[in-house]
Amino acid sequence: MTHQIAILGASGYTGAELVRLIATHPSMQIAALGANSKAGQEMGQVFPHLRHLDLPGLVKIEEIDFAGIDLCFCALPHKTSQEVIAALPRGLRVVDLSADFRLRDPGAYETWYGTPHAAPELQKEAVYGLTEFYREEIRAARLVAGTGCNAATGQYILRPLLAAGVIDPDEIILDLKCGVSGAGRSLKENLLHAELSEGYHAYAVGGTHRHLGEFDQELSRVAGRRVEIQFTPHLIPANRGILATAYLRGEAGAIHATLAAAYAGEPFLHVLPPGETPSTRHIRGSNFCHIGVVADRREGRTIVIAALDNLTKGSSGQALQNANLMLSEREDAGLMLAPVFP
Amino acid sequence: MTHQIAILGASGYTGAELVRLIATHPSMQIAALGANSKAGQEMGQVFPHLRHLDLPGLVKIEEIDFAGIDLCFCALPHKTSQEVIAALPRGLRVVDLSADFRLRDPGAYETWYGTPHAAPELQKEAVYGLTEFYREEIRAARLVAGTGCNAATGQYILRPLLAAGVIDPDEIILDLKCGVSGAGRSLKENLLHAELSEGYHAYAVGGTHRHLGEFDQELSRVAGRRVEIQFTPHLIPANRGILATAYLRGEAGAIHATLAAAYAGEPFLHVLPPGETPSTRHIRGSNFCHIGVVADRREGRTIVIAALDNLTKGSSGQALQNANLMLSEREDAGLMLAPVFP
Amino acid sequence: MTHQIAILGASGYTGAELVRLIATHPSMQIAALGANSKAGQEMGQVFPHLRHLDLPGLVKIEEIDFAGIDLCFCALPHKTSQEVIAALPRGLRVVDLSADFRLRDPGAYETWYGTPHAAPELQKEAVYGLTEFYREEIRAARLVAGTGCNAATGQYILRPLLAAGVIDPDEIILDLKCGVSGAGRSLKENLLHAELSEGYHAYAVGGTHRHLGEFDQELSRVAGRRVEIQFTPHLIPANRGILATAYLRGEAGAIHATLAAAYAGEPFLHVLPPGETPSTRHIRGSNFCHIGVVADRREGRTIVIAALDNLTKGSSGQALQNANLMLSEREDAGLMLAPVFP
Amino acid sequence: MTHQIAILGASGYTGAELVRLIATHPSMQIAALGANSKAGQEMGQVFPHLRHLDLPGLVKIEEIDFAGIDLCFCALPHKTSQEVIAALPRGLRVVDLSADFRLRDPGAYETWYGTPHAAPELQKEAVYGLTEFYREEIRAARLVAGTGCNAATGQYILRPLLAAGVIDPDEIILDLKCGVSGAGRSLKENLLHAELSEGYHAYAVGGTHRHLGEFDQELSRVAGRRVEIQFTPHLIPANRGILATAYLRGEAGAIHATLAAAYAGEPFLHVLPPGETPSTRHIRGSNFCHIGVVADRREGRTIVIAALDNLTKGSSGQALQNANLMLSEREDAGLMLAPVFP
DSSP: OOEEEEEESTTSHHHHHHHHHHTTOTTEEEEEEEOGGGTTSOHHHHOGGGTTSOOOOEEOGGGOOGGGOSEEEEOOOTTHHHHHHHTSOTTOEEEEOSSTTSOSOHHHHHHHHSSOOSOHHHHHHOEEOOGGGSHHHHHHOSEEEOOOHHHHHHHHHHHHHHHHTOSOTTOOEEEEEEOGGGGOSOOOGGGBHHHHTTOOEEOSTTTTOTHHHHHHHHHHHHHTSOOOOEEEEEEOSSSSOEEEEEEEESOHHHHHHHHHHHTTTOSSEEEOOTTOOOBGGGTTTSSOEEEEEEEOSSTTEEEEEEEEOTTIIIIIHHHHHHHHHHTTOOTTTTOOOOOOOO | OOEEEEEESTTSHHHHHHHHHHTTOTTEEEEEEEOGGGTTSOHHHHOGGGTTSOOOOEEOGGGOOGGGOSEEEEOOOTTHHHHHHHTSOTTOEEEEOSSTTSOSOHHHHHHHHSSOOSOHHHHHHOEEOOGGGSHHHHHHOSEEEOOOHHHHHHHHHHHHHHHHTOSOTTOOEEEEEEOGGGGOSOOOGGGBHHHHTTOOEEOSTTTTOTHHHHHHHHHHHHHTSOOOOEEEEEEOSSSSOEEEEEEEESOHHHHHHHHHHHTTTOSSEEEOOTTOOOBGGGTTTSSOEEEEEEEOSSTTEEEEEEEEOTTIIIIIHHHHHHHHHHTTOOTTTTOOOOOOOO | OOEEEEEESTTSHHHHHHHHHHTTOTTEEEEEEEOGGGTTSOHHHHOGGGTTSOOOOEEOGGGOOGGGOSEEEEOOOTTHHHHHHHTSOTTOEEEEOSSTTSOSOHHHHHHHHSSOOSOHHHHHHOEEOOGGGSHHHHHHOSEEEOOOHHHHHHHHHHHHHHHHTOSOTTOOEEEEEEOGGGGOSOOOGGGBHHHHTTOOEEOSTTTTOTHHHHHHHHHHHHHTSOOOOEEEEEEOSSSSOEEEEEEEESOHHHHHHHHHHHTTTOSSEEEOOTTOOOBGGGTTTSSOEEEEEEEOSSTTEEEEEEEEOTTIIIIIHHHHHHHHHHTTOOTTTTOOOOOOOO | OOEEEEEESTTSHHHHHHHHHHTTOTTEEEEEEEOGGGTTSOHHHHOGGGTTSOOOOEEOGGGOOGGGOSEEEEOOOTTHHHHHHHTSOTTOEEEEOSSTTSOSOHHHHHHHHSSOOSOHHHHHHOEEOOGGGSHHHHHHOSEEEOOOHHHHHHHHHHHHHHHHTOSOTTOOEEEEEEOGGGGOSOOOGGGBHHHHTTOOEEOSTTTTOTHHHHHHHHHHHHHTSOOOOEEEEEEOSSSSOEEEEEEEESOHHHHHHHHHHHTTTOSSEEEOOTTOOOBGGGTTTSSOEEEEEEEOSSTTEEEEEEEEOTTIIIIIHHHHHHHHHHTTOOTTTTOOOOOOOO
């Protein structure tokens, strides 16, 4: 049986990545592509790398007939997303890739995003889309909220360790290095090639990055107490990839064993042998996440490093993985593409 | 039915690219990986981006039992390749990715490669592997010679035009821009990141590049007369991609019509609408080739530009396409992966 | 004696490059920086790499008192430039870096830039700023028009050869590879890092690039007859640099000898030994231009390749070189900085 | 008065960078260039970006007559450096850029470098070359040991803070991001462009990087007690630059005030206004170091970030700054070049 799929926000990077992945999916068909600003164009004009595919033309969202749609991906900016989703047919399954439904608490949403939430009822209903930790809820969900790409990377390191109590929850530092596609296709001076290439810098330093809202919510829930990490993202001149370096208090042996056990059966999360560390180049373009554990020379301190592709496992790949669960498909359908290297 | 596949030279980029592509092939299984210098290692150690795959370990070529192998890819350096292939079982189907069997004339081989050919009998038997122009011969072949990546790009522009007589065969200039992976994983100072990035230059200027041997052979055959093009490759600081800019004498309308007709049924060769030109970023990691035609302001002169991925359509993708034909599989099996952008 | 300098358009790349170069100049002082859109800011905010310099703040152009200014660089967009310069004090020396005064013929200007020229009187007065060929005129000039960066690179190859009659003026093909800073600091989707990096493509194909107006004007003047070249620029994922590959009809020996003789006394133009070719990485950040000559395998055909930095020798370095002449300073003052490699 | 300068190890990146900087120095002349493996070549062949300079040819070190040399830079690999320097004339001033004389304790040297020191007497005599903290000793020194580039970056953050007691010496984490030129011009597979570009990873994780020997020695000395930091370097796909992100325990106000006061008179060390952070792109190719301080959302925790160019302020620029002191020249002679951006 083939599922009919709609993608709203098809002219952004995560929209295009969804199309790339679904193109190899055995039982999904793209039935509608919404992209208000580029409505009237073909997808191959907006993203020439997809020109070989037989795709519907881009249309305004209000022109889409959702009657025959089985599942809708929403890859719109936050705030727009909550308005659009609130107007969709009630029974339609939705995977949202924006930030709009990640935070359960309307107050937390307002704190981090600066405006009251326009669809607090939906916010309550949404399931947090970190697949490996919310599988059953996702299977049963109507609305799944894709996680932040940085938040996903950090949680893959931290959740099992906090749950097992093998690290000190008050002493967690996460230093992230992020490729530029995470900033999307937006026209900002600091995203120009001439500005970005051959240099690197930190941003949102000191605890102001919005993904901290997710970290606080999820890690506190896992630990059963308030957890506030330190988190500094850095922009790196490369297109794809997040490398998260976590500085932790705990024994490397216990940490490695906990992660290895937690992810033993996971198709996409690979814990490397003790002492080995990952590189973003080895997961580029794929849904895999590599995690490495190394003991520091100082007793009781451990470094854990995780690498994933922000556009795939960090957003569109995760979204497809969740959609597979919601549609009772194989969880890895369309997602086993090997990384592209070099 | 699943075909058992061996890859010799699995520790190079084209070997790894074959593994990446075959991993999604519905009816091929990798049964043996030969890599003399890295024998004893796992593929995931040599290429961590492939660590999620269940692959045989790397062994020395002489350790491989070819009895159960249906087809062997040979991704070894030239000269080594002819020796290794000469020693393989006579009946084994072979797709060679080296330069060793591209030239039919032993004299031409010696001219361009500086040594006499060690397997001239095999040289006679080999079919030139430019799939779209040698399909029937490839289907029937035991030994197929993969083309040079630059030679493939140029021929996709020139063959139909010379065959149709719509360009002047004496006035062909091909200016190529090539990504660095075409040079392989070899330890040369000029391939270091610090040397290469943020700069670009021409090499093998003046008609000394070995792929000219192929151009001379193939284009003369197509034109039915001696054809000698001008050809200058340039090294560009990017990993994958060849962009070939051809300066031709002929009418743009006739040229576009000829190319569009020639490739109308081809799954991988896409002729863009008149006036549009391709970019390497839109075919990266895929088996597609995009071709654009533009009339120059000077009457009777036309620019044709083609883009393909040197590791995919330029070598390993082409090799798999040919193997599909030799094994009576769908020609596009394992090859419809969309390009990775950004 | 220290000359007081004003720079209009200081918030663009060529403005910043002027500041970088003038910072090491022994007898120039920056007295005013005009930048309408960023007026009120410090230069170190707009360009943090210049924060160590003691510079005047950015102001609106109309706020500048030109009374004490000896020379004014105008690094504004075309069209704006002609309006601003027309309003400057009559006696003020001006070096314009825009396209506004490169073409002598108002009709040609309208053809290539799509609007009538607003200051045709100034257009007549302006001297074309290709230093090595207009030295005496520049020394005496009040208004010097900086050349296009592509046009400069091509002319360094072609002018001496056309003047000496050693190449066929009807058979000139120029294939250019340009770094991204040539497009300026403008917010265009195709200039984003995620769009540009790891890919390359041609643009303005077929003879539509505006620098052809300059080529036509200057090369026809040198040759004493109408000359129309073929010219295709390509955008390369690197910040700085133009590499021009010229395909010419003529003997390599005569071509090399002509160029070597023409540039024997030039401080910035270096003709490499026969057979050697240049790389953009070896002139990055400097005012040098390297030129190489190679004979093609086909009799009577020669490839000449030139490399320069579009922001330095291609615009701001050239502008400073011209200013030095206009102010009777050493021509190389502030310009002997070595390239930065790697 | 012009000082005669010799550079040993002129064929590496730090050797070339010394030549680039000295080329603009008002009172230094390069009299000899030693490079054993490339002896007999011209510098312009080995480094074409320096071809415009009038330089002596490369010779074997034993061919150099040190009689007329005022100061010798030694840019050789460690171990080679100690042997070569031990054989130089006793009275010759030497600035060593290798790791050989950074550690005062022969035991520490053996621990971190794996072999006994071959010139322990010289080791005692050498002055640690972190200019701003050893000025007087450097002025009087015969042998100055250049610091590690990572060690310099970290110490610029940490020394004033430890000296002032405003941070907890037991809780220092330093996460570094380094460009590739820091690894030198060595032929290693992981330094190839195709391997490195578009990816990033940590190395020497867990406290194994040799620069920790320097950190331990110097920070313990400053603090007056044992200090052991955590330090993880990461390799970033860019040519130049180190960005050090320090996670510290202490109040941001006190930390900023301490750094601002410590560096108030320093020509090359710039402390940014509170809350601002640096980027490597704004110090590229220069001797400047930018330092930013930001309070974390968690009370009592502060992030300090420093950026410098590993080849300039991190090695060759520092070496020239020290040589200026040793020769009683202006400390900033040859070093005020502005960064190159973009």
